[in-house]
Amino acid sequence: MKLENWLFASAAAAPERLALIAGGERLTYSQLEHRAASAARRLAGLGAGRGKRVALVLEGSAEYVVLLHALTKLGAVAVPIDPRLAGGELDSRLELAEAALVIRAVEEVSDAAEREAPLEPRVDQDFPHCVIFTSGTGGSARPVELSYGNHVWSALGSAVRIGVDARDRWLCCLPLHHIGGLAIVLRSAIYGTAVVLERFEAGAIGSLIRSEGVTLISLVGTMLARLLDAGAELDRLRCALLGGGPVQQGLIERALASGVPIAPTYGLTEAASQVTTLAPGEAGRKPGSAGTPILPAEVRISDGAILVRGPNVAAGQIGPDGWLRTGDRGRVDADGHLYVIGRGDEMIVTGGENVSPEEIEQALSEHPAVTEAGVVGREDPEWGEAVVAAVVLKEGASASEPELREFCRERLATYKVPKRIGFVERLPRDAQGKLRRKEISLPRN
Amino acid sequence: MKLENWLFASAAAAPERLALIAGGERLTYSQLEHRAASAARRLAGLGAGRGKRVALVLEGSAEYVVLLHALTKLGAVAVPIDPRLAGGELDSRLELAEAALVIRAVEEVSDAAEREAPLEPRVDQDFPHCVIFTSGTGGSARPVELSYGNHVWSALGSAVRIGVDARDRWLCCLPLHHIGGLAIVLRSAIYGTAVVLERFEAGAIGSLIRSEGVTLISLVGTMLARLLDAGAELDRLRCALLGGGPVQQGLIERALASGVPIAPTYGLTEAASQVTTLAPGEAGRKPGSAGTPILPAEVRISDGAILVRGPNVAAGQIGPDGWLRTGDRGRVDADGHLYVIGRGDEMIVTGGENVSPEEIEQALSEHPAVTEAGVVGREDPEWGEAVVAAVVLKEGASASEPELREFCRERLATYKVPKRIGFVERLPRDAQGKLRRKEISLPRN
Numbered sequence A, B: 001m002k003l004e005n006w007l008f009a010s011a012a013a014a015p016e017r018l019a020l021i022a023g024g025e026r027l028t029y030s031q032l033e034h035r036a037a038s039a040a041r042r043l044a045g046l047g048a049g050r051g052k053r054v055a056l057v058l059e060g061s062a063e064y065v066v067l068l069h070a071l072t073k074l075g076a077v078a079v080p081i082d083p084r085l086a087g088g089e090l091d092s093r094l095e096l097a098e099a100a101l102v103i104r105a106v107e108e109v110s111d112a113a114e115r116e117a118p119l120e121p122r123v124d125q126d127f128p129h130c131v132i133f134t135s136g137t138g139g140s141a142r143p144v145e146l147s148y149g150n151h152v153w154s155a156l157g158s159a160v161r162i163g164v165d166a167r168d169r170w171l172c173c174l175p176l177h178h179i180g181g182l183a184i185v186l187r188s189a190i191y192g193t194a195v196v197l198e199r200f201e202a203g204a205i206g207s208l209i210r211s212e213g214v215t216l217i218s219l220v221g222t223m224l225a226r227l228l229d230a231g232a233e234l235d236r237l238r239c240a241l242l243g244g245g246p247v248q249q250g251l252i253e254r255a256l257a258s259g260v261p262i263a264p265t266y267g268l269t270e271a272a273s274q275v276t277t278l279a280p281g282e283a284g285r286k287p288g289s290a291g292t293p294i295l296p297a298e299v300r301i302s303d304g305a306i307l308v309r310g311p312n313v314a315a316g317q318i319g320p321d322g323w324l325r326t327g328d329r330g331r332v333d334a335d336g337h338l339y340v341i342g343r344g345d346e347m348i349v350t351g352g353e354n355v356s357p358e359e360i361e362q363a364l365s366e367h368p369a370v371t372e373a374g375v376v377g378r379e380d381p382e383w384g385e386a387v388v389a390a391v392v393l394k395e396g397a398s399a400s401e402p403e404l405r406e407f408c409r410e411r412l413a414t415y416k417v418p419k420r421i422g423f424v425e426r427l428p429r430d431a432q433g434k435l436r437r438k439e440i441s442l443p444r445n
Helices: A006-013 A029-045 A062-074 A087-096 A148-162 A179-191 A202-211 A221-229 A249-257 A357-365 A401-409 B006-013 B029-045 B062-074 B087-097 B148-162 B179-191 B202-211 B221-229 B249-257 B357-365 B401-409
Strands: A002-004 A018-022 A025-028 A053-056 A077-080 A101-103 A122-124 A128-133 A143-147 A169-172 A194-197 A216-220 A239-243 A262-268 A273-277 A298-302 A305-309 A324-332 A338-343 A348-350 A353-355 A370-380 A384-393 A420-423 B002-004 B018-022 B025-028 B053-056 B077-080 B101-103 B122-124 B128-133 B143-147 B169-172 B194-197 B216-220 B239-243 B262-268 B273-277 B298-302 B305-309 B324-332 B338-343 B348-350 B353-355 B370-380 B384-393 B420-423
Touching (some): A002 A006, A006 A062, A006 A179, A018 A029, A062 A179, A128 A148, A128 A179, A148 A179, A148 B148, A179 A216, A202 A221, A216 A221, A221 A249, A249 A262, A298 A324, A338 A357, A348 A370, A348 A384, A357 A370, A401 A420, B002 B006, B002 B148, B006 B029, B006 B062, B006 B179, B018 B062, B029 B062, B053 B087, B062 B179, B087 B128, B128 B148, B143 B148, B148 B179, B148 B273, B169 B202, B179 B216, B202 B221, B216 B221, B221 B239, B221 B249, B298 B324, B338 B357, B348 B384, B357 B370, B357 B384, B357 B401
Parallel strands (some): A077 A128, A169 A194, A169 A216, A239 A262, A384 A420, B018 B194, B053 B077, B053 B101, B077 B128, B169 B216, B239 B262, B384 B420
Antiparallel strands (some): A018 A025, A262 A273, A305 A324, A324 A338, A348 A353, B002 B122, B018 B025, B128 B143, B298 B305, B324 B338, B370 B384
């Protein structure tokens, strides 16, 4: 199946609609289309072309979005890479991605001369669109190639679950080298709706939502917590997509109590973003659910592991049985709702029992003195792995280790109760706010 | 690709959302799912099953919608047939459709006993969903088989162009044996939004829009004119999809002046409804346009004829070159907007020139004394076909035949000017308000 260039199609359907607000610039679809076509000809002058991989090692900006669309017009494959990576790590990614051209500053393109190049009006749905490195909290980053069809199906499934409004403005404060951020830019272009691009800073985001009439936002748990702390009027949104791993239920309840239209979602790079999403308005009725599969994705649990199938899944990541093995663990209830238990590679095996760190973190965070908790396994001669926890206490609150262990004992099976609990000032998290359990270190008590 | 049963999926995602308002009944998705599963078991008791065609010769009702969904649960193929057809015509359609079971009254199903039957949780996108007879204004009706994938793609393309809101209520006042009506029921089930089913009666529709909070409506030109005449508050809607053939520009302007969010569309049974749709808000900027193709349909003009390609097109209707020949005529502008000139089979050939009746009707309707006009070709020894017109004058207005011919001469090429113009009280139209040009008869002046 052939797909029309999504930016061209949206510019044809509604040229005067707002497409992008970023760094003081406001572009309509007609303007964005024009800028992208010009940038495409400049990129062609730099050697970009059909099927060639072009690495974008850039901070988010209006021009970054222009370049992403420009590459689609050449049929070149975008490889967005985190610009904050250290030299060796960056080189290794560029090599893994087999990048033919590397853009490290937007001026490299804007200063280049235009060259006549055929701009692709349509593309086969199986044609590669981009290569994204999975942010994986543990292990090294892997490149995942996503096709145009992967993105379009993801966007359509999201449209049906979350809705689409011509006046939508989706605030993108996730990095563009992350599928969560990139997918906002792509699906907005597919819908013909606007992206508001801004770095995450809790105070600024709050006022941006009001001043720019933002209707949609994508967040991970930590961002949500910070925005609630900062008093951002998230209840003005029509939907706040909440992903990036299981979110502690207390936070969801706090958001619901503030009238935030939370839509928890389970997604991953290999599935071009969302796999399941809870419909806005359903979070109160289905605590802990990450929703049902978006059309036409399928989810199956095999031995506790989450498997995914559908046209949104990267072809290169599919197993011989047709399913993607996500490495995450979960369960599906009778209504088809997915409950994510945790990342498979962070499962703790203690005394032969599988223990999910999230479950214990959840229990600890229910204690009135606890803000958040991180749980890991530590090598132990007796248990294989021993469950240990790092806990952040609320300001001014106090709790002792024995008290918290007793609290866990009332709520968890004995083997799940942490053998040691240490108190820390903060938990290590990555740029997207995801807990980095591998980096948790406990103080000597 | 496999698709989950759309009703089941929407009931799982948001069971308490309203699904259907019809004949005094209000059903949530959970209730509709339950009713459809029960009806499926009763239909199984009557012999319906996977791949079997089941004719529904029924007036629109809540139970009709239940039966449509029940058939999807059995993998049976729905054949909705106009219940007002005369015996011979009905028999010929039942034979053409190869119906294994014919339902002529909803009680035949509700009175039947349930039988245990496997309810299909998912279906391949290529599996047949229904057989629809094209309403074709001329010639005899042809059966068109549409697949699940045809409907899903149509619904997704429509979602992106028109938007989707969880609170949407789509008023269906087109018959369910017509693709325009059926598609409302199907896409609403796919989105998990509500259908308000009601027979078209201009006065009643107006108050229903207000009392039920209708947000969307599908209309043909005549319905729109009647609703405007009746003072219906169409400006409360977020979109009024306007299809069923080219609509006279004066009517569109009248609607725009009243604040109606008109979205002209070009669609046909063979493409599972919309092919191109003008985004709401664009009608003022692009007069005469039927919009750009909805994702991922393609439109091409060959020798003035409209060709269509895409996953929404019925497989059985595709030519050897992969394109559907619609039989309609049009042009595409530089921005990719489609302008429909007329139905190919009603093109008049006069003195070797092709003349579109719509173009002449449009010119006549611009005369201040004219309400509407119907133009046809009449066998003529001199011209092959002679252009003749039937005109309805506005109440109290008057105009002579020579005056109107002179009016046309100022606006049209000489060979397009009607050789004869007759005055009539009304024009023959079908149930959907489409002009039946074959039935136009001119009075002897």
